[in-house]
Amino acid sequence: xxxxxxxxxxxxxxxxxxxxxxxxxxxxxxxxxxxxxxxxxxxxxxxxxxxxxxxxxxxxxxxxxxxxxxxxxxxxxxxxxxxxxxxxxxxxxxxxxxxxxxxxxxxxxxxxxxxxxxxxxxxxxxxxxxxxxxxxxxxxxxxxxxxxxxxxxxxxxxxxxxxxxxxxxxxxxxxxxxxxxxxxxxxxxxxxxxxxxxxxxxxxxxxxxxxxxxxxxxxxxxxxxxxxxxxxxxxxxxxxxxxxxxxxxxxxxxxxxxxxxxxxxxxxxxxxxxxxxxxxxxxxxxxxxxxxxxxxxxxxxxxxxxxxxxxxxxxxxxxxxxxxxxxxxxxxxxxxxxxxxxxxxxxxxxxxxxxxxxxxxxxxxxxxxxxxxxxxxxxxxxxxxxxxxxxxxxxxxxxxxxxxxxxxxxxxxxxxxxxxxxxxxxxxxxxxxxxxxxxxxxxxxxxxxxxxxxxxxxxxxxxxxxxxxxxxxxxx
Numbered sequence: 001x002x003x004x005x006x007x008x009x010x011x012x013x014x015x016x017x018x019x020x021x022x023x024x025x026x027x028x029x030x031x032x033x034x035x036x037x038x039x040x041x042x043x044x045x046x047x048x049x050x051x052x053x054x055x056x057x058x059x060x061x062x063x064x065x066x067x068x069x070x071x072x073x074x075x076x077x078x079x080x081x082x083x084x085x086x087x088x089x090x091x092x093x094x095x096x097x098x099x100x101x102x103x104x105x106x107x108x109x110x111x112x113x114x115x116x117x118x119x120x121x122x123x124x125x126x127x128x129x130x131x132x133x134x135x136x137x138x139x140x141x142x143x144x145x146x147x148x149x150x151x152x153x154x155x156x157x158x159x160x161x162x163x164x165x166x167x168x169x170x171x172x173x174x175x176x177x178x179x180x181x182x183x184x185x186x187x188x189x190x191x192x193x194x195x196x197x198x199x200x201x202x203x204x205x206x207x208x209x210x211x212x213x214x215x216x217x218x219x220x221x222x223x224x225x226x227x228x229x230x231x232x233x234x235x236x237x238x239x240x241x242x243x244x245x246x247x248x249x250x251x252x253x254x255x256x257x258x259x260x261x262x263x264x265x266x267x268x269x270x271x272x273x274x275x276x277x278x279x280x281x282x283x284x285x286x287x288x289x290x291x292x293x294x295x296x297x298x299x300x301x302x303x304x305x306x307x308x309x310x311x312x313x314x315x316x317x318x319x320x321x322x323x324x325x326x327x328x329x330x331x332x333x334x335x336x337x338x339x340x341x342x343x344x345x346x347x348x349x350x351x352x353x354x355x356x357x358x359x360x361x362x363x364x365x366x367x368x369x370x371x372x373x374x375x376x377x378x379x380x381x382x383x384x385x386x387x388x389x390x391x392x393x394x395x396x397x398x399x400x401x402x403x404x405x406x407x408x409x410x411x412x413x414x415x416x417x418x419x420x421x422x423x424x425x426x427x428x429x430x431x432x433x434x435x436x437x438x439x440x441x442x443x444x445x446x447x448x449x450x451x452x453x454x455x456x457x458x459x460x461x462x463x464x465x466x467x468x469x470x471x472x473x474x475x476x
Contacts, residue, residue, distance in 0.1 A: 014107035021144040022112055025062045026151060030112040036063060037155040040071035047268070049078040052294035054263055055193035055255055057219070058152075059287035060090065060145040060248075065273045066198065066287045070149075072269035073289035074156040083192045085119045086153065087164045087183065089251040090145035090196035097169035099132045100179055101139035109147065109163065113154045119162035122186070126164070132178045139167040145196040145248070153194075168250045176250060180257035187258050189294070195255050197248020199286035200234075202241040205274035211237075212270060212286040215245045219290060220265045223407055224256035241283060259292055264404055266291040302401060306336055307476045313367055314345055314374035314397045321375050322389050330367065337367045342402035344433060344473075345373040347387070349394050355381040360402065360422065360431075370399060399476055400433055405469040414470055416444045423448070423456045425466035430455025434473050 022028035027036065040063070056073040059066035092101075102123045108115040127133045140146075146165050153160045170176065187193065199215055200208045211234050218230035227249075234245040246252060259265075268289040274281045302310075309330070317327050343366060344358030355377035359369050374397065378387040387395060405422055408414060414421060417438060422431040432451045442450065452463040 015105065016115060017103070017106040017109045017140070019110045019112060019147065020142060021147050025060075025144050025148050027063075028112050033112050033151055034155060036067065037071075037151050040067045041075060041152075041155065043068060044072050044075035047072060047075045050076050050266065050291050050293045051078050051081075052189070053077055053081075053192070053291050054187060054259070054294050055195060055292040057195045057197060057248075057252060057255070057288065057290040057292075058149060059198050059289070060148045060196045061198055061273070061285060061287065063148075065276050065285070066271075068276075069269050069271050069287040069289045070152055073291065074152045076266070076268060076289075076291035077156055077192070081157070083157075083161045084190040085122060085162050085164060085186075085192075086160065087166065087186065087191060087193045088146040088149060088196065089166050089168060089193065089248075089254065090143070091248045091251060092139050092143065092167045092169035093145065093247070094142050095136065095138045095169065097134075097136055097139055097167065098172065099134060099170050099175060101136040101167045101169075102126050102133050103140045103165040103167075104135045105137060105140075109150060109165070111147070111150045111154065113151055116150050116154070116160045117162040119164050122162075122164050126166075126182060130178050130182050132170075132175045133166075133182070139169070140165065143167060149194055149196060168254060170250065173253075176254050177257055180254050183254070184258045193255060193258075193292075195248060195251045197246050197252055197288075199246050199288050200272070201243040201247065201285055202283050203239050204241070205272065205281035205284050207239045207242065208272045208274070208284045208286045211239055211242060211245055212272065212288065216267055216270060216288050216290075219252065219256070219288070220267055221407060222256060222259055222263060222265050224253050227253060227256055255292070260409075264293045264406075266293055302336060302474055302476075303334075306334055307399075309333075309337065310367065310370050310399055310401075311397055311476070313371050314399060317371040317374040318378045318387065318395075319392065321379065322387075322392065327371050327375065333367055338365045340364060341366055341369075341404070342471075343369045343373055344400040344402070345370060345377045346398040346400070347374075347377050348396045348398065349391060354387065354395060355384050357381055358400070358402075358431075358433075360405065366401065400435070400473040403472045403474075405471045408468050408470055411444055411448065411468075414444055414448070414468070416442075416447060418472060419470040420473055421448055421451050422469040422471065423452055423458070423463050423466050424469070425456065425458045425462060428456045428458050430457070433475075435475055 058073040104123045200211045218227045272284045272286040274284040342360040346356040347354040357376035420434045449460045453460045
């Protein structure tokens with residue numbers, strides 16, 4: 001019999017991977033499954049969506065236990081968002097592979113909600129690109145970690161684009177790095193990566209909360225080395241019954257190497273099985289949801305009218321403080337002025353610095369940050385006496401709105417005059433704004449060395465084993 005396959009071509013009967021986990025990890029009844037998934041998604045109807053979402057980290061336990069956390073991840077996808085393909089990465093629960101298996105044996109995957117196409121062309125390209133990829137049937141036959149993602153994709157996206165199913169299983173870090181290098185060219189706006197992982201397995205409820213918090217914070221840094229180090233710390237911590245901190249650690253590590261500090265990792269929700277079923281808190285499994293978002297720094301901009309308004313807000317904040325008035329919220333605020341990002345306010349008098357205070361956090365609306373930092377620069381900078389009424393008209397205000405910081409691994413990623421540097425080591429930290437480079441004749445090594453020594457107080461070479469972050473500034 002000739003027919004249209006799930007890949008849209010005339011051929012023999014298409015090869016369909018059956019829904020092996022229906023009635024195990026989720027119900028096999030199509031109507032009940034749709035209602036269950038939709039009910040979870042509805043719980044997060046008001047959650048923030050990320051227009052430039054690149055990847056999700058999603059749990060893969062039975063829906064009863066992890067469906068709510070999974071829904072938090074899938075709700076991060078904007079309504080109506082379309083992708084060319086979805087890469088599914090997850091661990092092998094049954095077979096040792098010493099590599100990655102890409103499923104090239106099937107035209108599509110079946111679920112009770114219908115069939116999802118496999119992007120066989122891309123799957124085969126991966127296998128041809130590096131021997132670390134192959135197809136090993138047993139890796140996919142009984143595996144649930146990818147299949148359980150499909151009903152959520154079907155209900156969230158409607159028509160699911162072709163998938164690339166990849167199971168990862170190896171202790172060889174260099175092989176993981178090769179996988180990341182082969183997959184990174186596909187980490188574009190047109191594709192979505194879904195990494196499937198549960199977290200702590202089988203400690204007590206209290207221990208799970210503590211261990212999973214550490215693992216989650218490590219993932220939020222976007223730093224694969226930190227992630228691996230925390231897994232090691234957890235394993236050697238002596239936590240009773242802790243079998244693993246993350247069963248999908250290899251897939252997560254691969255993703256972290258792909259994003260390489262260039263993306264923001266948003267933590268969305270944490271629960272463990274004890275939050276769902278409180279009969280036994282002595283042995284639980286943890287679930288996290290994350291969204292990995294492309295650099296907001298490239299999206300953020302300020303119109304000339306918004307810059308003028310921020311200057312007025314800064315001036316009025318200082319003047320009202322001098323007059324003994326409370327800082328009043330301005331009218332006519334735009335969405336951008338209400339966005340949450342960091343800012344520095346610098347005051348100059350006759351060309352000389354008169355005060356400079358800033359805030360890095362993304363926890364306060366921009367217009368409030370500018371008002372607060374202007375007041376602080378005028379009255380709280382310990383290097384200067386407070387600004388007086390008599391000199392206010394001689395004060396020039398410069399505002400630096402900061403783009404989100406991203407972690408870097410070497411100075412090769414730092415661009416003098418374009419990037420500001422933020423150095424953190426333990427409880428010490430320091431920063432130089434990008435425009436500092438315009439005022440001095442330093443090399444990038446001297447720029448970072450002075451920041452480490454003069455700002456962070458960790459010595460000239462202290463930056464070499466510190467955390468380094470870069471950011472850009474919109475200066476006006």
